[in-house]
Amino acid sequence: MIYQRRIPREELFSSQLELLMQNGQLATVTAHLIGVAATIAMFWPFLDITVILLWAAAFLILLLLRSLQMSNALVSRSYLTNARGVYLRLIAGAAATGAIWAGVYIFAAHHVPITMQYTFLLLILMITAISVGFSVIIREYFIAYLFAAIWPIAWWSLAHYWEQPYNLLIGLGLLAFCAVLVVVCDRLYRSFRNMIVLNWERETMSQELADITNSLRDRNRQLRDARRQLTDLANIDELTGLGNRRVVNRALKEEINRARRSGGFVSLILLDVDFFKNYNDTYGHPAGDLVLQKLADLMQQASSRAGEVVARYGGEEFVLILPGAEPDSALRTANRLKDMVEDEKIPHESSGAADVITVSQGLVTVQPEGELLPAELISRADQALYKAKKAGRNRIAVAGRYEPSLNL
Numbered sequence: 001m002i003y004q005r006r007i008p009r010e011e012l013f014s015s016q017l018e019l020l021m022q023n024g025q026l027a028t029v030t031a032h033l034i035g036v037a038a039t040i041a042m043f044w045p046f047l048d049i050t051v052i053l054l055w056a057a058a059f060l061i062l063l064l065l066r067s068l069q070m071s072n073a074l075v076s077r078s079y080l081t082n083a084r085g086v087y088l089r090l091i092a093g094a095a096a097t098g099a100i101w102a103g104v105y106i107f108a109a110h111h112v113p114i115t116m117q118y119t120f121l122l123l124i125l126m127i128t129a130i131s132v133g134f135s136v137i138i139r140e141y142f143i144a145y146l147f148a149a150i151w152p153i154a155w156w157s158l159a160h161y162w163e164q165p166y167n168l169l170i171g172l173g174l175l176a177f178c179a180v181l182v183v184v185c186d187r188l189y190r191s192f193r194n195m196i197v198l199n200w201e202r203e204t205m206s207q208e209l210a211d212i213t214n215s216l217r218d219r220n221r222q223l224r225d226a227r228r229q230l231t232d233l234a235n236i237d238e239l240t241g242l243g244n245r246r247v248v249n250r251a252l253k254e255e256i257n258r259a260r261r262s263g264g265f266v267s268l269i270l271l272d273v274d275f276f277k278n279y280n281d282t283y284g285h286p287a288g289d290l291v292l293q294k295l296a297d298l299m300q301q302a303s304s305r306a307g308e309v310v311a312r313y314g315g316e317e318f319v320l321i322l323p324g325a326e327p328d329s330a331l332r333t334a335n336r337l338k339d340m341v342e343d344e345k346i347p348h349e350s351s352g353a354a355d356v357i358t359v360s361q362g363l364v365t366v367q368p369e370g371e372l373l374p375a376e377l378i379s380r381a382d383q384a385l386y387k388a389k390k391a392g393r394n395r396i397a398v399a400g401r402y403e404p405s406l407n408l
């Protein structure tokens, strides 16, 4: 049964980390690099060039380290095995980056013209706003950056409100900006998380559906095999491995119809062991079974053409269906069978026909025109067999209109 599975908390957390690093790595480095370039361009005329370059170099090293840390985590998949460690390092990196921007702002406030200082603040705010898009997958990651970058500037501005004309306004504005971004970030974070959860559930459900489909396919195959085995069991005689009465009836029906359409012949030999009861009584039932198995082999050898059907009709009676066989040809086959059985020379001391196993056969050949049922054909062969028995056994009797022209 398919049931709604919930993504485990650890798996959800790892997926969030993976997504953050995949999406955030390039974006973080690019955004801050642009910020560094803009800062150099703005502060160049006002600050000591050595200080600026040292700061830029240190910042670039920090960005490089953060990028390497993300690459390592993605390649080694440590966000799966040590999610908490990766999480803490990411947050520390974001906070350090934010703190650098705040530090530069506070430092620059005393060294650059006020318009340049506010332009720089605008740059920091733009970088922060852009970061929302790729960093809220882990809410705390963005908040760490936000509070490290904006919060100190806000409080510094409030604490120095008398020093510059807009400091009070800027301090309050930045606090409001932080509050708004926290709310926005929380909303985005939730919808990102829901997206990951839904995606996971959809994938697990489709995986489960695929598993169910596969197992149904297997079951179907097993059922088909079982049905085939059952059909075989229902059609095969256990002792001799030949087809049984069911097979005879079906094959006869088909051959009669085919012969009716083509105007051809169908011949049928019904064969019965002579004095088989006596054989069983003398040699035992297991020995009788062996005789029946031997006869089955001989009949299969005697049926040389494709389409001929050998079957055990019941007890010690066998059937050989000869599609297309004309009377003479059918009689030749019956004679060959008779000789083959005698040639086996299976001793039968209590037979009234010979001192070896012999068989009697009833042969019928028809060229079906009207309605002819398999049972009628069997019945005619049975009457012929009866005649053969009556006439002394170990012989062939022929029924029907088509008497063979051969001399017996």
Ligand SMILES: Nc1nc2c(ncn2[C@@H]2O[C@H](COP(=O)(O)OP(=O)(O)OP(=O)(O)O)[C@@H](O)[C@H]2O)c(=O)[nH]1
Binding pocket: 239, 272, 273, 274, 275, 276, 277, 278, 280, 284, 285, 286, 287, 288, 289, 292, 314, 315, 316, 389, 393
């Ligand atoms: N060993 C063995 N004997 C079987 C099997 N099926 C039937 N028989 C025996 O075949 C014998 C058939 O006996 P009857 O129908 O009296 O015929 P018969 O003794 O062969 O005499 P005729 O057919 O008149 O020559 C019976 O004794 C059955 O028990 C079988 O599967 N194995």
